[in-house]
Amino acid sequence: MESQSDTKKSLNLRSIGGKMVKPLKILLINTKSKAGFILLVSLIIFGILGQFFTPYNPNRYEFTGGLGPSYAHLLGTTIYGQDVFSQLFYGAAPTLMVGFAVGIIGTSISIIVGISAGFASERVNAFITGLINIFLIIPGVLLIMLFGSFFLGIHQSLGYLPTILILIITGWAFGARTFRSITLSIAKRDFILSSVLIGESRLSIIFRQIIRAIFPVIISNFFFTAMYGTMGLTFVEYLGVGNLLQINWGTMLYWAINNEAYLTGMWWWILPPSFMISILMFSFILLNFGMDEIGNPSLRRFDSKKSKKNKKINDDLNVNTEN
Amino acid sequence: MSILRTENLSKTFISRHGLVAADKIQALSNIDITLENGELIGIVGASGSGKSTLAKILVFLYKPTSGNIYFMDENITKYNSKQIKRYRREIQMVFQDPYASLDPNHSVEWHIKRPLILSKYKGNIDDRINELLNMVTLNPGYRAKFPHQLSGGQRQRVYLARALAVNPKILIADEPVSMLDVSVRIEILTLLQRIKDKLGISIIYITHDLNTVSMITDRLYVMQEGKVVEEGYTDSIINNPSKEYTRKLIEAAPNPYKRI
Amino acid sequence: MMNVKNLNAGYETENGYVPILNKINFSVKKNIILGIAGESGSGKSTLASVLYNSFKYPGKITGGDILFKGNSLFKMKANELRQIRGTQISFIPQAAMNALNPVKKIRLQFYDVMIAHNVHEDKFDEKISSILELVRLNKNVLDSFPHELSGGMKQRVVIAMSLLLSPEFIILDEPTTGLDVLVEHEILADIKKIQEKLGLTMIFISHDLSILFAISDEIIMMYGGEIVESGTYADVLEHPAHPYTYQLMKSIPMIGHKLDRSMIIKGSTIDFTSRPEGCYFSPRCNFAEPDCTGIHPELRAADNAYHLQRCRLYPSWAQRI
Structure with missing residues (x-):
């Protein structure tokens, strides 16, 4: 009996897309997304702790410049005499926050625009598709540089809020396009037609059925957009158009590179922020890939034998127990 | 008084290539069909005969190009969207593929509960769900199951329960058994007959298979290339087809005792 | 032409191995159409891909052999196999027409x-x-x-x-699903004609008993991953020796039959992860006796040596009809 219910559970997992799994649980099904999830959670904890427990004040220039790693300064000091580890620790939270903010808000906009385009009349669909395409070709980083230079010109600098805003404006369109095409194909399926026939409203169909059907894609898109957000922030700061007094991994890189840390052998200044950014990107990518595999069965390794084979397994392992 | 009647119903599909060029496909031309109250009629035709288009027009998933549809002698062709919504309470459709017609993310219970809520069912919804499951010969234990845990026949029965929950007067079944195993077909056919007998629902059974249609219908319409070519009582058409096309369909109906 | 010996196969799942095919034994004679009948969940699709040796992970063959003209398909090298596929054996999988x-x-x-x-x-x-x-x-x-x-x-x-490559042996898996009756009828007639004209040997796999009996020379009935009855089409059609065959035949919708609840086979097809004790069909059988859930019955001869069946009550159940 035990083993039977286990098998059923495994079959459920296989036909995810099929059965809805609780949002957090969905992240732990796939090995890739599990690894990514663990990495990301560690980084978040790192970021939260960093707001309270830095060994030294990350803003103060109180030590000898250019010290190598030691027990007192785990990652040495900058040329200006700041503690690198404290900066790394403290700078994690803003870096993560920008990524998440862009991910959450950007994905929400994608969902609203994409799904309403996919489910609307032909004319509205055409209009929104045009809009999406326009936003799709706006080069985000260039736009930021433009704004940033403008602000620099008037002796201001881009704070976090304007940066996030610009990244959202330039980052939502990709997801919207994905959602639009998926919604278009789902809206034609029999189970949606059936809901139309029993008298469900459009809104009800969108919230009760379409969003649930594309849930893995939403999650996957969230991580993709969050990655875009983090990367965007890094670029902005690295190029020096942001507020350079703020401490995050992007500004750390800017100062390290501006002071030619790679030439003077101060690896402890340049490597740690690069490494942390890579780890963060890596966790986003793992989560994104993992979600893709769940949402798109043909990518899954267990079922990599094309959907026909899956159907065969389901045929033969037909789990049904008539009284 | 007939419950559903079509008059000169036609449908032309236009497929555009670019701005000017367009192909016109005449899917239905001048269809006259009558469904009496409490009757189970069949519409038979090979693929391309327009029978599925007709089904979709009758439930307002397509609009007819010309002609009229009368529901209980009321012309419903020019209904606005509010009226269509009300009319849909009276007529439901059963789809061909039970693997596509149930939402994989929702349980059996949800599928039956939604139409009950939407049609503002007065009594106890829980009891009604059990009653409907009972009607389609599934026990209440199936309420918590998800579509992927059910066989094709069970899914089709759940779908029937969902359609019945709306409390319709007419059921349109478009090839409801063609995707199912042979031995399961009889179950669904018996169920259709029971729905007609016990609930007094009028049924239009659409298929290409004369074997199944001959076993449950009273009257038949044979369609070919968008036209009704033969109509009459099922027995007399089967025993004495007047058109070559009908004869071919009878001839081709699979029969284990007839060697190919 | 082809011999299948004691074939066992199944699927790896996250909870271990689930056996599907259970000791399949049969041989295909030259110039005939062998029909393999089974509903969904009978293991026939698994059998089809094993026969063509295209059975891959998570599928797993755990025993037995398939001989083609005396040579084992399992022991063949990859390039030999590729040579044989297409030029001697060809395979038309389910829904192949959508895979063009x-x-x-x-x-x-x-x-x-x-x-x-x-x-x-x-x-x-x-x-x-x-x-x-x-x-x-x-x-x-x-x-x-x-x-x-x-x-x-x-x-x-x-x-x-x-x-195209003039094979002698063709395996067809549900070649007419999704086609309407008129087209299905024409194509079946053509398949039969081609088979006779070119002297081909065919395995025809389908869930539709009507077309299977209409076209095959020999029939294998499958249930729960094993053969429950086999013989010439006339033997199986006229004297079904296993209750499953009998009940399935009775449930076929046919012109001139009256709809009757007794045509329904009770219950539903078996769950491979928890097979019934004894005879797999016993829970659904109209003729089952308490003993049927005891020992798992073996295949044995029915009315002639070539007509095999797997019911322990034969011939007594048949006399009760």
Whole structure:
């Protein structure tokens, strides 16, 4: 009996897309997304702790410049005499926050625009598709540089809020396009037609059925957009158009590179922020890939034998127990 | 008084290539069909005969190009969207593929509960769900199951329960058994007959298979290339087809005792 | 022509191995159509892919052998196998007509098959035109894309493709699902004609008993991953020796029959992860006795040595009809 219910559970997992799994649980099904999830959670904890427990004040220039790693300064000091580890620790939270903010808000906009385009009349669909395409070709980083230079010109600098805003404006369109095409194909399926026939409203169909059907894609898109957000922030700061007094991994890189840390052998200044950014990107990518595999069965390794084979397994392992 | 009647119903599909060029496909031309109250009629035709288009027009998933549809002698062709919504309470459709017609993310219970809520069912919804499951010969234990845990026949029965929950007067079944195993077909056919007998629902059974249609219908319409070519009582058409096309369909109906 | 010996196969799942096929034994004689009947969940699709040796992970073969003209398919090297597939055995999988390359014209798809098997270029057109005639397709088809063809035509293209390399042995898995009765009837008649004309041997797998009995010379009935009855079509059709065959035959919708609840087979097909004790069919059988859930019955001869069945109550159940 035990083993039977286990098998059923495994079959459920296989036909995810099929059965809805609780949002957090969905992240732990796939090995890739599990690894990514663990990495990301560690980084978040790192970021939260960093707001309270830095060994030294990350803003103060109180030590000898250019010290190598030691027990007192785990990652040495900058040329200006700041503690690198404290900066790394403290700078994690803003870096993560920008990524998440862009991910959450950007994905929400994608969902609203994409799904309403996919489910609307032909004319509205055409209009929104045009809009999406326009936003799709706006080069985000260039736009930021433009704004940033403008602000620099008037002796201001881009704070976090304007940066996030610009990244959202330039980052939502990709997801919207994905959602639009998926919604278009789902809206034609029999189970949606059936809901139309029993008298469900459009809104009800969108919230009760379409969003649930594309849930893995939403999650996957969230991580993709969050990655875009983090990367965007890094670029902005690295190029020096942001507020350079703020401490995050992007500004750390800017100062390290501006002071030619790679030439003077101060690896402890340049490597740690690069490494942390890579780890963060890596966790986003793992989560994104993992979600893709769940949402798109043909990518899954267990079922990599094309959907026909899956159907065969389901045929033969037909789990049904008539009284 | 007939419950559903079509008059000169036609449908032309236009497929555009670019701005000017367009192909016109005449899917239905001048269809006259009558469904009496409490009757189970069949519409038979090979693929391309327009029978599925007709089904979709009758439930307002397509609009007819010309002609009229009368529901209980009321012309419903020019209904606005509010009226269509009300009319849909009276007529439901059963789809061909039970693997596509149930939402994989929702349980059996949800599928039956939604139409009950939407049609503002007065009594106890829980009891009604059990009653409907009972009607389609599934026990209440199936309420918590998800579509992927059910066989094709069970899914089709759940779908029937969902359609019945709306409390319709007419059921349109478009090839409801063609995707199912042979031995399961009889179950669904018996169920259709029971729905007609016990609930007094009028049924239009659409298929290409004369074997199944001959076993449950009273009257038949044979369609070919968008036209009704033969109509009459099922027995007399089967025993004495007047058109070559009908004869071919009878001839081709699979029969284990007839060697190919 | 082909011998299947004690074949066992199943699928790896996250909770261990689930056996599907259970000691399948049969042989296919030359120049016949062998029909394999089974509903969904009978293991027939698994059997089809094992027969063509295209059974891959998570599928796993745990025992037995398949001999083709005396040579084991399992022990063959990859290139030998590739040589045999196509040139001697060909396989038309389920829904093959939807698997045609949508962006290539039919002619090129035909060429691809022949190039892959080193057919000389001069022979291409000659070969293609002779085969098109065989499957009754117009030459215009060659310059069409798959989406421009009807379902019936696509199925004919698929059959033509499987005949390109003049195989002697063809495995067809549900070749007519999704087609309407008129087209199905024509295609079946053509398959039979081609089989007789070219002296081919075929395995025809389907859930539709009606067409299977209409076209096959010999029949194998499958239930729960094993053979429950086998014999010539006439023997099985006229004297079904296993209750499953009998009940299934009775449940076939047919013109002139009256709808009757007694036609329904109770219960539903078995769950491979928890097979019933004893006879797999016993929970659904109208003739079952308490003892049927005890020992698992073996295949044994019915009214003649070539007509095998797996019911321990035979012939007594049959006398009760």
